[in-house]
């Protein structure tokens with residue numbers, strides 16, 4: 248207990264996960280596994296992060312400075328559920344962007360069934376058409392098509408607040424495709440960046456303060 252003025256100080260993220268959320272997570276994990284084995288088309292596959300990446304993201308999001316919490320690439324909302332734990336613990340909300348209507352519909356079902364409608368705002372559309380509306384970003388999880396990673400990186404980094412965090416998925420399992428974007432990030436003097444070997448490989452970038 249930090250003190251009476253810290254309203255969210257008693258909410259842990261991983262110790263008291265709501266049953267409805269856990270049930271939806273397990274359902275999506277089963278579907279994601281089946282997708283990978285049964286020949287489901289790439290467009291229809293959920294292509295979710297593994298659980299350990301979810302926990303990793305939640306810890307970073309809960310520690311992020313002020314500013315918007317955003318996700319690019321919702322799919323059925325699995326990673327957003329992990330990020331919603333950070334929202335619940337810190338009294339913030341997540342805005343998540345999904346371009347495909349059928350995935351957005353699944354995500355809506357996920358958020359409703361998991362009881363996180365008040366914590367997560369879903370925007371259906373291409374993130375790159377919405378980036379101009381963002382001002383100050385405290386945390387961003389990038390998990391879209393690899394072809395748009397560099398454009399998303401270029402749209403998000405200037406909007407990160409000092410200390411703001413950008414995490415991009417697939418930095419190891421899609422290293423070859425993402426190499427130009429990874430090279431950009433690792434050489435970018437606006438951020439400190441590192442590829443962390445957890446899950447499919449996470450590029451973590453932290454924005455420095457303006458001089």
Ligand SMILES: C[S@@+](CC[C@H](N)C(=O)[O-])C[C@H]1O[C@@H](n2cnc3c(N)ncnc32)[C@H](O)[C@@H]1O
Pocket residue numbers: 293294295296319320321322323324325326327344345346347350372373374375390391392395
């Ligand atoms: C790898 S999946 C995301 C998985 C999700 N983050 C999870 O772990 O549960 C990538 C998703 O990004 C969406 N997407 C791709 N490009 C996008 C864009 N420019 N804006 C918004 N969504 C995009 C795809 O339709 C797809 O559903």
